[in-house]
Each structure stands twice: as C-alpha cells, then as structure tokens.
Amino acid sequence: MKKPFAIWMAACLAWAATGSLASAEWQALGGFMEEAFGYRASDDNLTKHKSFDMAEQRLQLKDQYSFDGEGLLSRWRSVLRFKGDFTVDEYFAGKTDFELREANISLTPASFMDIKAGRQVLTWGTGDYLFINDVFPKDYESFYIGRDDEYLKKPSDAVKLSFYPKAVNVDFIVIPYFTPNTMPEGQRLSFFDSFEGGIAGKSSDRFLVSPGWQPENFEYAGRFYRNFSDTEAAVYLYRGFDKIARSYKDEAAHQLYYERQDVFGASLRGPFAGGIGNIEGGYFYSPEDPKGDNRLIQNSMAKFMIGYEKDLGHDLKIGFQYFYEQTLDYGAYKAALLPQDFFWDEYYHLLTQRITKLFKNQTVAVSFFNFYSPSDQDGYVRFSVSYDMTDQWKIVMGANIPWGQGEQTTFAQMKKDKNIYVRLRYSF
Numbered sequence: 531m532k533k534p535f536a537i538w539m540a541a542c543l544a545w546a547a548t549g550s551l552a553s554a555e556w557q558a559l560g561g562f563m564e565e566a567f568g569y570r571a572s573d574d575n576l577t578k579h580k581s582f583d584m585a586e587q588r589l590q591l592k593d594q595y596s597f598d599g600e601g602l603l604s605r606w607r608s609v610l611r612f613k614g615d616f617t618v619d620e621y622f623a624g625k626t627d628f629e630l631r632e633a634n635i636s637l638t639p640a641s642f643m644d645i646k647a648g649r650q651v652l653t654w655g656t657g658d659y660l661f662i663n664d665v666f667p668k669d670y671e672s673f674y675i676g677r678d679d680e681y682l683k684k685p686s687d688a689v690k691l692s693f694y695p696k697a698v699n700v701d702f703i704v705i706p707y708f709t710p711n712t713m714p715e716g717q718r719l720s721f722f723d724s725f726e727g728g729i730a731g732k733s734s735d736r737f738l739v740s741p742g743w744q745p746e747n748f749e750y751a752g753r754f755y756r757n758f759s760d761t762e763a764a765v766y767l768y769r770g771f772d773k774i775a776r777s778y779k780d781e782a783a784h785q786l787y788y789e790r791q792d793v794f795g796a797s798l799r800g801p802f803a804g805g806i807g808n809i810e811g812g813y814f815y816s817p818e819d820p821k822g823d824n825r826l827i828q829n830s831m832a833k834f835m836i837g838y839e840k841d842l843g844h845d846l847k848i849g850f851q852y853f854y855e856q857t858l859d860y861g862a863y864k865a866a867l868l869p870q871d872f873f874w875d876e877y878y879h880l881l882t883q884r885i886t887k888l889f890k891n892q893t894v895a896v897s898f899f900n901f902y903s904p905s906d907q908d909g910y911v912r913f914s915v916s917y918d919m920t921d922q923w924k925i926v927m928g929a930n931i932p933w934g935q936g937e938q939t940t941f942a943q944m945k946k947d948k949n950i951y952v953r954l955r956y957s958f
Contacts, residue, residue, distance in 0.1 A: 555597070560958060561590040568675050568951035571929065576720045576731025576946065578621070583718050583949055584675045585620035592632070609636040621718060631685050644692040651683045652690070652703060654753055654766070656799045656808035658884060659899065660853050662833045663766035663795040663812050665751065667773050669712040674719055674930055674944060676951030684709060698756045705749040708741045710788055711773040714944065722943035724872050725784045729937050729946060738775045739787040747771075761800030766812070768793040777818075778826040789828055790817050805840030822859025825866040830858040845888035853880040872938060879905040893918040897928075901941060908934025908942040926953045 568584030577583070592613040598606070613632035619625045634648030655664035659682075672681040687707045693700040714721035716734040723730035741747040749770030755762060768791075775786035795812030811834040819827035832855070839849035855878040857863065867873055885898045895916045902909040914928030929950045934942020 555595070557594045557596070559591060559593045561592050562588075562955050562957040564588040564590075564953055564955040566677065566951065566953040568949045571931070571948040571950050572946050574720055574731070574946035576716070576729065576733070578717050578732055583621065583947070584677070584951060587618045587620075589616045590614070590631075591616075607638040610634075611636070642694045644690075646690040646692075647688075649685045649687050650690065651685050652688060652751075653683055654701070654764070656797045656810045656837065657835055657853075658837065658839070658849055658851060658882065659901075660835055660837075660851055660880070660882065662810050662835060663753075663764075663768070663793065663797065665768045665770070665773065665791075665793055667709040667711055671712050671714055671719060674714065674932070674947055675949060676928055676930055676953070678926075678953070684712065698754050701751075701753040701755075703749075703751040705751070705770065707743060708747060708749065708771055708788070709773075710738070710740060710775065713774060714947070719944065719947045722938045724938075725781075727872075729943060736784045736786060739779050739785055741771055741788060759800075761798060764797045766793065766795040766797070772828065776828040781826070789819075791815070792817060802838065803840075805838055808835075808837045810835050821862055822857075823862035823866045825863070825868065825871060829860070829863050832856045832858060839884070845892060847884075847886045849882075849884035851880075851882040853882070854878070855880075875905060877905060879903060903940065906934065906936070906939035906942065908932070908936065908939045908945075910941040910944070922957050924955045924957070926955075927951070 564587070566584055566586050566588065567582065569582050570580065574580060590613065592611075594612070595610040597608055611632050611634050613630075615629045615631060617627050617629070619627065630649055631651065632649055634646055634650045637645040639645065652666040653664055655661055657664070661668070666686055667684040669681055669684050686705050686709050688703050688705045691702045693702075716723075716731045720729050720731045721734075722728065723734045723736060725736050726734060750768070751770070752767040753764055755764035757763075770791060771788040772791045773788070775788050777787055777789040779785040779787040792815040793812055794815070795810065797808065797810035799806065799808040801807075812832070814831040814833065816822075816828055816830045818824075819829060822829040833853070834855075835851055835853040837849065837851040839847065841847050857874060857876050860876040864873065880901060880903045882902075883898075883900045887896045888894065889896070895914075897912075897914045897916075899912040900909065901911075910933070911931040912928070913931075914926055916924060916926040918924050927950075929948075931948050932941040932944035934945055936942045
C-alpha cells in the first residue's frame with residue numbers, strides 16, 4: 531500500500547472512531563475460495579509458458595462495519611468497507627500476492643450528500659464491455675485469460691463526493707494516484723510491440739513511464755445526471771491521463787508514457803422498442819498535441835456508441851452495440867509520420883453481440899459475447915457456461931478466442947492468446 535494512502539486511511543478510521551457510537555454493526559465476514567486454470571488453445575512460444583496462461587488459487591475476504599455516530603459524527607450514518615484478495619500464482623512459480631480491492635469509509639453528513647474516501651472501484655457509463663466516459667482503470671489481462679468479470683475493473687484511491695439536489699445529481703471524484711490499465715505485456719500474453727515491429731512476448735523490453743505523485747498530476751472526474759421519466763441522462767467531465775501508454779517518450783530507449791487527456795461526454799439510457807436502449811459519446815482532447823501534428827503523441831479523438839438489449843422471455847436475453855471512433859486532425863498526423871512508422875486508421879468501427887440463456891431453474895447460465903470490427907477485420911469471441919451446484923459451490927468453464935489477419939489491430943495482436951479456462955469457487 532502506498533504510504534500516503536495508508537496515512538490517509540488511518541486518519542479516516544481515527545476520525546470515524548471519534549466520539550461514542552449510538553449504534554454499530556459488523557457484517558458477517560464473507561468471501562470465496564477459488565481455483566482457476568487456463569489452457570492455451572493456440573501455439574505461442576513467445577510467452578513464459580506455452581501450455582497455460584492461468585493457474586492460481588484465490589482467497590477473497592470482505593466485510594463492512596456500519597455505525598451511527600454521536601458527538602462529532604452526530605446524525606452521520608457511516609460505513610467502513612474492506613475487500614482483499616490473497617493469491618498464489620503458479621504461472622509465476624507459486625508467487626504469493628495480496629491485492630487490496632476496497633478499503634474505504636462512506637459518510638452521509640446530510641440527506642443531500644454522501645462522501646466515500648479510500649480505495650474503491652469506480653465506474654459509470656452505459657456500455658457493455660465498451661467504455662467511453664468510464665475512464666477509470668481496467669485489467670485487460672484478467673479479461674483475456676478468463677478471470678471473473680469483477681476483475682476487469684481495477685480499484686482506485688480516491689475521494690468521491692455525491693450531491694443530490696432537486697435539479698440534478700452530481701458526482702465529483704478526486705484521484706491523487708494514477709493507476710493505469712493492466713495490458714498484455716509479454717510474460718503471460720503476447721501483444722503487438724511497435725518497437726519490435728510485430729507480436730512480442732517475454733522478449734519485449736519496452737518501458738512504460740507513469741506520471742509521478744504530485745498535486746499537478748491529480749485526476750478529476752465529474753458526472754451530472756438525472757432521470758426524465760424512465761430515461762437517465764448524464765454529462766461527464768474528466769481531466770487526467772490516458773490509461774493506456776500510447777505516446778512515445780523516448781523511441782531509442784523504448785519508452786512509452788501516459789499522455790494527459792481531457793474528456794467531455796454525455797449519455798442517455800432508457801426504454802426503447804420493448805427493451806433498453808443507450809447512446810453515449812465523448813470527445814477526447816489531447817492537450818499535449820492540440821494540432822495533431824506530433825507523430826509521437828496520440829491525437830485527440832471522438833468516440834460514439836449505441837446499444838440495445840432485450841429480454842425475450844424464457845430466461846433469454848440479447849444485446850447489440852455499435853461503437854465508432856475517429857482520430858481527429860488525421861491529415862496532420864499522417865503528414866508528420868516517417869516512412870518506417872506504423873500508423874493507425876482514421877476510422878474504427880466495432881460491433882458486439884451478447885446472448886445469455888439460463889437453464890435448470892436459473893442455476894445454469896450460458897453466455898456468448900462477440901466483438902467484430904469490420905474496419906480492422908478482426909474480432910474476439912467470449913463464451914462461458916456456469917453452473918451453481920449449490921448455494922456455495924459454482925463452476926465456470928469458458929473460452930477466449932481473439933482472431934484477425936493482421937498483427938497490430940486490437941484483437942488480431944491477441945490471436946496467439948486463445949484459451950480454454952475453468953474456475954471452481956466456494957463462497958461463504
């Protein structure tokens with residue numbers, strides 16, 4: 531745990547304990563134990579192990595403590611939350627680790643205001659596995675190897691203020707520590723490395739430079755939202771850094787960095803044509819390359835998506851999405867490229883389809899999710915079957931199948947990372 535964050539949390543806990551308590555309640559300790567294994571379904575001699583990409587044991591513990599205060603916390607309803615994962619990773623010779631996923635305090639000082647401070651998973655937006663205004667960190671390595679969907683979202687150390695006036699609800703978030711996306715980096719999953727000029731594995735020697743911890747590198751996010759009948763409308767603002775290192779700091783030293791980024795967006799979600807429809811868009815401004823003529827820095831971009839999902843009855847649900855992305859100032863970007871440079875297309879189109887069917891009194895769930903990009907001619911199929919054997923025991927089997935003709939597009943670069951996985955979980 532980062533030292534300043536530990537001090538911050540200790541101060542929150544000490545503050546919460548100030549004065550006597552009118553009432554207090556511990557929730558029963560919960561969590562799960564899980565065994566997971568992922569077998570490689572394609573030849574890949576670039577990574578650390580050729581036959582598997584996941585072999586781990588996991589223990590998650592979680593608890594919360596609710597109390598009403600007196601004295602300094604009079605009339606304040608407060609909740610302390612904790613969630614942590616202990617893991618043994620056989621992929622890295624039995625490496626043990628601990629991830630603190632939640633450690634925060636929630637306070638309600640007034641009926642129109644909530645405060646949540648500490649480590650927490652942040653999320654908003656309307657997409658299904660697609661993110662525009664959800665600019666918070668993700669773990670795509672977990673996504674590709676078959677961990678539970680919970681692990682796609684990474685926690686952040688943050689303070690979240692929520693206000694509920696009559697006109698519009700407001701969320702305001704301050705994030706003092708930058709947390710990047712976890713992307714394939716060669717040891718477990720191969721990927722396209724522009725420094726090597728193709729798909730790379732454990733031999734990759736690129737270096738990612740993160741912004742340091744200092745006040746000017748704090749990140750800020752805001753959401754203004756309200757319901758109009760059954761439809762929720764939202765406006766989003768963000769100032770921080772790209773969560774993927776796309777820009778070049780030092781080509782000779784193989785250094786990439788996370789460029790500064792401002793995001794302005796909006797979304798609508800509500801009933802449509804017998805189902806639920808959503809529309810979302812965002813403008814991603816690159817303050818370090820406002821004209822788009824620096825070949826080493828990611829240009830500003832515009833992103834847009836629409837989606838639709840419908841419950842067809844008999845425990846069958848379907849969903850569809852269309853995602854569009856455009857690189858702005860593309861002419862200036864192309865003019866600045868050198869002859870040996872890799873380059874990205876101006877337009878990107880992506881279609882997704884989801885089908886979910888429940889069987890056997892909803893104890894068996896079959897899920898199919900498909901990504902397909904007609905512009906990049908690549909895609910990614912996610913398939914899983916889960917069975918709730920009892921209230922405590924659950925088994926999940928699935929497959930991840932990225933594909934494509936090229937090597938540098940989103941899913942084609944992952945085509946050597948196909949896998950079949952199984953997870954067995956006991957919850958308590």
